[in-house]
Structures are given as C-alpha cells and as structure tokens.
Amino acid sequence: MVFFRSSDATISIPCASIIRSTGLQVPVQDQVEEKNDIIQGCRAGRREDQQRLYNWLAPRMLAVCRAYSKDRSEAEDLMHEGFMSVFKHIGQYRGQGSFEGWVRKIMVNVVLARYRKNHWLYPVETLPETTQLGWQEPDVRLEAAEILEMISELPPRYRMVFNLYALEGYSHQEIAGQLNITEGTSKSNLSRARQILQARLLDAGHSYLNPEERHESQG
Amino acid sequence: MNHRDDHPLDVYFRSHLEDATLPLPGGGWEKLEAGMATRPRRLYPLLWQAAAITALVMTSFLAGYYLARFETSLPSSSMATLTSFRKDLHSVLSGPPLTNFTSGSEVYGSAQTEASAGNTSIEGSGQMMAVVDRPEKHSAATDPSMHTGIMKVSSAGNEATLIAVKMRPRAASLIVLPERLFLAAARGRHSAIQSPSYSAPIQTSQKTKVGGLISPVLAASGSRGHAEQSYTPNILAAGSGQEKPLMTLSSGLYAQVPVSENISMKTGLIYSRIGMETAHSSLANDLTLASLDGGPYAANTSVGQIFLAGENLVNLGTFATSNTATNEGNILQHLDYVEIPLLLNWSLKRKYYTLSLEAGLTAGKLVHNAAYFITQGTRFELGSTENIRAMLWNASAGVGLEVPLAKRIAIGIQPGYRFSLRSINPVTGYRPHMFGFGTGISYAL
16 A cells, blocks of 8 residues: 555555556556546546546445345445445545545445345354364465355355455444344354355365356456 | 454455456446436435424414414305394494594494304394594595494303404494304494404313224334435335335224313323334245254344244245245334323314314333234244334324314314334334324214
8 A cells, every 4th residue: 555645635545456457557646646636526526537436446346345245236236326325425535544445435334234224134143252263275276256256155144244354344343233233143153154264265176156257357 | 454353264365355356347337327317316304304294283373373364354245144143233233324423423332143153152232332533534435444442242151342343334244253252243334343353251162072093104214223224216126125114004092171272181092003014035035045944033124123933934934945936025013002192282163173283292002013024925923023112102293173073073184293202122223203194083072
C-alpha cells in the first residue's frame, strides 16, 4: 500500500491493483490525480466518471461480493447495489483513508443488509469454541476464483461469519451484532466453516471451477 | 485487520483473495446505469408517516370546524324546521317601520319559539329589544346594516340567552342547533334579528354507549428493526425474500362514558393481531440440504427469531425433501393480544352524524404466539417467535364518524393509527405501528 497526498485529499491506493484492474500505465502522480478526478466527478454526479469508477473498482468488488454469494449472479446483483450506494453516498467520503477500502466497506454493508433481509434458515450450532483444527496447506496452487467458489459453497451463515472474521477483520462481538447472533454462535460458526474449508482444501485435487470459469480467472 | 486469532487457514484465504479480481459481466455498466435511471426514490418512512398522521388530524379538525360553521351559516330556507317559527316570529314583532328608525330608537318585540333540530327542541317565549345605532343606513330597505340587542327565550327546563343580536332588514331566522346552540333570526317585513353568537346553559345530550367494532389492521415495521435496511425493489422482484406486514383483523367490545358535553372516556376489550409475512425463496430448500439432522434450526425476521426443531422440523423437512420443486414459501408470524384501551373522546354531534376525535393508551397482553411456513398451499407449524414481550403498550389516535340508525343505535367508522411505545422484541428492536379502519355499532343506554 502506498500513500499519496493530493491537493484536496489523502488517498491510499494499492498501485499494483489499480494498474492491473484498469490497465493504466501512467506515472504514479498522474494516477492519483486521475483517481481524484474520478471521485470529484462522481461527487458531481457525472455519469462518465461513475463509469470510470466502475471500470476501476468493479473487478475487485465483484470478487469481494463473490465471497459472500452463493453464485456469480447474486454477486453481480450485490455489486450493482453496492455501486448505486457508493454513487449515492460518495459525498460522505472525506478523503480519509483508502477510497477502495471505503468502497469495500459499502459493499460489505450491502451484503449484510441483504443477508439480514433474506433471513436464511440456519443451524443453531453449539460446537465447543475450543475445537482445534489442524492446518495443512494444499499441494496444488488454487486460483482466486476456485477459492471463492469454495467459500460460496459454505452454508450462508458460515460463509458470512468466516468472511467477516477472516477477510474483513471483524471481531466476534461485531459479527454477533451485525448478524443478530451470540458471540458463541459466531465462534462456533467460524470453527465449523474452517473445518469445512480445510476439508475442501485437502480435497483440492477436485476442481471447483468449470473449465470456462477457470479460463476466465486465469485470463 | 484488527484481530487476533490469525488461524493459518484464515491467512491462506486472505492472502489468496487480497487482490483478487473477477472478470466483469458483459454489459455490466449498462445494466447498472439502467438500474440507476429507474431506481425509485425512497422517502424517509418516518417522515412520511408523520406527515400522513398530521394531515389526518388536521383534516379532521378542519372538517369539524367547517361543518360547524356551515351549519351556523346555513341559509334559513334550507332548514325545514324553521318554517313555522318564522311565521310566529313575524307575527309578534312590533315596532316602527325600519325606514322610520332614528338613532337610539328601541325596537321591542316578543317571540314565541317552537323550533327543533337534532335532539333538541326549544319552546317558549321571550322579549327582544334592539337599539338602532346607525339609522342613516336604513334609508334603503335592502341595507344590511346590523344592530344589536338582547333576547331571552326560556324553554322547558332550559334557559337560553341570546346575546349580541344583530338586526338586519328583511332577513332573520331562528335556527336551533343540536344539543346546545340556537341562533335566532327571522325574515320580516318590519325588522329582523340574527345572531352570530349566543350562549345557553344546556343539558348534556351524551349518553353512555356500548358497542362492538371490527377493524382491519395493517402493522408496519418500527424504526429499529431490520426491516429498516435498504432494499431495492428490483431485487425483491427476483424473489430473494421480502417482509411485508399482514392485514389482520381486530375486534372487540367497548363502553363509552360521557364526562362532559363533548368529552367522554372509552374503554373495552379488544382482541388484535400483529402479523408479518416473509416471502422466502429457499427455506424448504435449506431444509433439504440440511438433511434433517435433528436441528435445531432458526430463521430470523425483523419481528424475531423462530426456532425450528423436533416434530415441526421433521414434518417440514420431509415435505421439502419429497417435493424438490418446492422451494417457494412464506413464513407467517402471528402475535395475538388481548388489549384494554383507555381513550379520551371528543365528539361534535350533529343531527345526522357525530364526528369524533380520540386518543389514548392501550395495554395489550400477549395471548398467542405462533409461526408458520406456507408452501404449495400447505401450512406447517414452525413454532413461535422468540423474545416477544408479554405486554404491549400502544399510543393511539383516530377520528370517527357515526351515523344514527335508530334512536339509540348508530353505526360508525373509525380510521386510526397506533404505535408501540416500546419494542415488542427487545432483541430485534421491532416496534410496530399500525393503521386500522374500524367499523362498528353502538347502542346508547
């Protein structure tokens, strides 16, 4: 992560990912200015800047949403709803911290809202918190899309708890508050999710992707 | 990342997904742009409701006010009950012709009244005296200048005092309004009186009433439940799941005891229901996947959590497993209360109707709590909603319109609004507010 200071805001941008996702091959300072232009344009409601923002961040955000979704279609829905929320509330971004992190936070909030609305039926588990899991890294290197597919096959609440804890850095207390469950349930859900994922990693010889998706993810 | 238990598996997934990207769908931006163009603007619900309530109350007051004004200013020709009185008054008025009035002239008259309207009639006689203060205005017989005087009319059991009598050439009438008001005026060749204001000691015409009512009720979510989360209609249309309040019926008996001419207290015993329906696209499917491992399972709604276990789980799971095409269904939550309202009622009685405003508190005891899953026309018991408080406290306000059917019987409608003073579920913070449209019959004792 590299931090830059521009005239009106300090934004932190993971340069490598910007260049990868946008194809920009321009000097770093120009990148910063361009991102600031995009943000300012979105604040002014300019549609062309909204499209540039979409092109810039959508590939990353689609991956974020995919981790929380049961399939690709739901992930796209979530991402679209998230971007609508971003465009609506972009005036609230004060230039404090990473803009991409701010957008990601909105995406996760949209996911949480959708989750609470969908009212999944979920098992009330009482696994002991102290369940110890062994860890064994898979022999094969997995693509990000394959890992996302693994996560998406978790039961919905396991998936939510695992993502919020392992990927977003939420505490169990925060997860309990967001999902309207107890901390104990959050811990047991996380433990169970890890068990399932570990088993699937060990079974990594099996492909979780169809050939087309694997090609896409490698492309 | 701000936490602590960095399990190697978490690190593995995090490191592999940190910069992960996925190829965008074709036409993704165009779809998003189209969605932004058609996305309906969402009004802030509480503001919207507050405006609706304010409008309802103000409309009621204005309607009452203008209806009252309308009656007092009603042309006498439209009041059939005045016909005989006008003749009586005309015959007994005495005094010089208007054109002969001079400043300070006193005009005396006597009136015999026999008029009625609504439930009130006045019979009696009285004296009228008017002092002419602007004679120059009377040069023309059509001049509408006013003069003042006092007239007293005594009637059986009541004495009515007419104050600030205004005289107007060629136009006067006496209108006796329901309950307590009368307005004297007459059409006469010689002089006339008309009263814009008056007072009269009266006997209350309100009686203790008992009645029954039935009311469809629509409960909406409160300000703190999950239902407040934003949700876009286009996604709802895809069937991902949606909460909506159920239209339910409340019914009961009440008694209304007058405490003054216009004010009465109302209480009763009402059976009411708060209902929530949650459309769910995959509840049964989830159960199939769960392989009936004995549970317990739970479903969350804004109202509260429903645990599903034992026989209920087996029944639904078996059905879901054997009906693989069935993954559409709705969760229903019913919360039934027996309520005792204590309401203050203000009413404005007229000949053909009574308008009322009422407001107060209602205490409700939870008597039934059930949750169901309905799929393919089959209803399964899920259990009950957890953490629902035993008592419900509501504040309510409403307007009413009652029309007499017979001497003691009246039929009425009563739209109203109630809101819960505290959440009915402390865990979810669900705090309903309800719109009702009561219809009922009352009997005056």
